[in-house]
Amino acid sequence: MSALADPNSAREHARAMGGTVVEAMPILPPRADDLPAGVAPDDLLWEETIAAGGYASRALARGSRLRLIDLKGDACASLLLFNAAMPTERLNIADTVKVQWDAYPSAGSLLLSDMGRVLASIEQDSAATHDAFCGASNEASNRRHYGDGSNSGAFPSARDRLLLGAAKHGLSRRDVHPCINLFKGVRIGTDGGVTAQLGPFAHRRSLVLRAEMDLILVIANCPHVLDPRPWSVTPLRATAWRGPITTEDDPIRTATPERLRAFLNTEDLYRQ
Amino acid sequence: MSQNPYLEGLAGQVIYDEVVPARAPWMHRVKAGETLRVIDLEGNQAVDFLLYATADDAERFSAQDTIAAQANIFLRTGSFLLSNEGRPMMTIVATAVDYHDMIGGACSCESNSLRYGHHTKAQHACVDNFLEANLRDGRGKRDIVSNVNFFMNVPVEADGTLGIVDGISAPGLTVDLRAEMDVTVVVSNCPQINNPCNGFNPTPVRMIVTA
Numbered sequence A: 001m002s003a004l005a006d007p008n009s010a011r012e013h014a015r016a017m018g019g020t021v022v023e024a025m026p027i028l029p030p031r032a033d034d035l036p037a038g039v040a041p042d043d044l045l046w047e048e049t050i051a052a053g054g055y056a057s058r059a060l061a062r063g064s065r066l067r068l069i070d071l072k073g074d075a076c077a078s079l080l081l082f083n084a085a086m087p088t089e090r091l092n093i094a095d096t097v098k099v100q101w102d103a104y105p106s107a108g109s110l111l112l113s114d115m116g117r118v119l120a121s122i123e124q125d126s127a128a129t130h131d132a133f134c135g136a137s138n139e140a141s142n143r144r145h146y147g148d149g150s151n152s153g154a155f156p157s158a159r160d161r162l163l164l165g166a167a168k169h170g171l172s173r174r175d176v177h178p179c180i181n182l183f184k185g186v187r188i189g190t191d192g193g194v195t196a197q198l199g200p201f202a203h204r205r206s207l208v209l210r211a212e213m214d215l216i217l218v219i220a221n222c223p224h225v226l227d228p229r230p231w232s233v234t235p236l237r238a239t240a241w242r243g244p245i246t247t248e249d250d251p252i253r254t255a256t257p258e259r260l261r262a263f264l265n266t267e268d269l270y271r272q
Numbered sequence B: 001m002s003q004n005p006y007l008e009g010l011a012g013q014v015i016y017d018e019v020v021p022a023r024a025p026w027m028h029r030v031k032a033g034e035t036l037r038v039i040d041l042e043g044n045q046a047v048d049f050l051l052y053a054t055a056d057d058a059e060r061f062s063a064q065d066t067i068a069a070q071a072n073i074f075l076r077t078g079s080f081l082l083s084n085e086g087r088p089m090m091t092i093v094a095t096a097v098d099y100h101d102m103i104g105g106a107c108s109c110e111s112n113s114l115r116y117g118h119h120t121k122a123q124h125a126c127v128d129n130f131l132e133a134n135l136r137d138g139r140g141k142r143d144i145v146s147n148v149n150f151f152m153n154v155p156v157e158a159d160g161t162l163g164i165v166d167g168i169s170a171p172g173l174t175v176d177l178r179a180e181m182d183v184t185v186v187v188s189n190c191p192q193i194n195n196p197c198n199g200f201n202p203t204p205v206r207m208i209v210t211a
Helices: A007-015 A093-099 A139-146 A158-167 A257-269 B063-070 B109-115 B126-135
Strands: A044-050 A055-060 A065-070 A077-083 A110-112 A118-125 A180-182 A185-188 A194-197 A205-211 A215-221 A236-241 B014-020 B025-030 B035-040 B047-053 B080-082 B088-095 B148-150 B173-179 B183-189 B205-210
Touching (some): A044 A055, A055 A236, A077 A118, A093 B109, A158 A215, B014 B025, B025 B126, B047 B088, B047 B126, B109 B126
Antiparallel strands (some): A044 A236, A055 A215, A065 A205, A065 A236, A077 A180, A118 A205, A185 A194, B025 B183, B035 B205, B047 B148, B088 B173
């Protein structure tokens, strides 16, 4: 006989789980002992370790900073970004590389929307191996590689994780747009060949994004689609805090004429 | 024996043949097994190209899935155009051009403002063409994703510098695509006049479907 045959004992059993600590979980209220100098603990917005194979989605206000840390060197953060006020505006990866004349986003790069605006800037980047080209694994590619790609199985795909994260903000299959993979990189050869940079890398490489608009972000942490190894992915830490909106003399804003005009377009949106 | 040089190498009966004017959108359903030939009539005319599964248009061409599957950013003879769910939508069965682009995306009024300046606002752009065609078919802005650019040349230098450069196509060159499922093809015959993708002069292209 189960000892949980009545609601009182079931409640006691459920409540006894409270306070359990595991490696991958959100911390509420958020708490972090390694905030950058000058960031007040009261400005902490989000502290979560995203599971290997897991996902997260979150709204972040303009000016917020999002720090991602690849804790053990094998995270792959597939990222979608939307304008929270009008999610039909979203990351446009082709414009991101074309407008900046650069295939390899890194510190100082902008993540551009399909409306000629800057969704987020890469403010700091100690990794510099990111991938704007290969996108998310899907159920079919994971089935080929791991024998199973179902969302409920042991080898969920990045696309299916992004779908779940997007759905929790009212978005659907039409909204899972081309993504950027952070921490896993690619290099393009002169013949167009794609060589993935898969690591595993040093522990604790990190990246700080600055939200330049009110954002919805969705992150999946699944193995890179070109990773030939058996299922290999490690937890990803996300920390966000309030911060000031970018000023006119910001060095990222003024670095190139294209970037300056992306900020001008963004500032125009908020001129109301 | 056909008198039409643009039919050379095509098997089957011509069931559709139309010239898409310079700067115009175009949409057409191609059934599984049919072949679509795109003809760059006057040379170096970028043809911005999207695909939707006709039975379920939330499934659509995915440049990223296509790049990952072939580990190459260029489309060549033999390339499969994959969907966002990893299924082959069309196959490039022949092309006289060395390679085609799928990283440069489509020009838009908005991205033109970044690349060239706000004085380009009134110029026509591919995303407007994609919107015009898709809106007629019940789709909208969120259905526009990274596209193919046939007859467009976007190399990546060793340091990561990339850009739209002089084309490698020529008058009369073609690309032949066999449909692997029933697809809805949406094209913008690129109106861009600020970079070399159309030789600074948008021109007509011709679409032929055989079955």
